[in-house]
Amino acid sequence: IKFTIEDHDGNRQEVEAPDDMGLSLMEILKASEYPVLATCGGMALCATCHVEVFDGQDGLGDATDAELDQLENLPEYFPTSRLACQIRISDMLEGAVFKLRGEDN
Ligand code: FES
16 A cells, blocks of 8 residues: 655655555554654554654544553644554555654654
8 A cells, every 4th residue: 555654844755565464654664764763662652653644544543542641641742643653554544644743863
């Protein structure tokens, strides 16, 4: 499937990812060399994989309590903020648009 990533500088790029391997969006971002620290390794504990969902919310499952706890503790978060490590790549995300919002250093 293909979806779009907007980086911290506002540059958009289409990213292609397999939807049948159970990968998370965080893993795809790292594999695509986006600056995602993912300090906790995808455990919904560090929030460095914070993304804002511009398009494609319908393809995402509900956030878990652990994910919501992390998002609510961020200095800045948005109505469609999610943790990329908690987003599974599925065919529902075709055409989605995500904006990187985590720390980039
Ligand atoms: Fe740590 Fe997603 S990688 S919260």
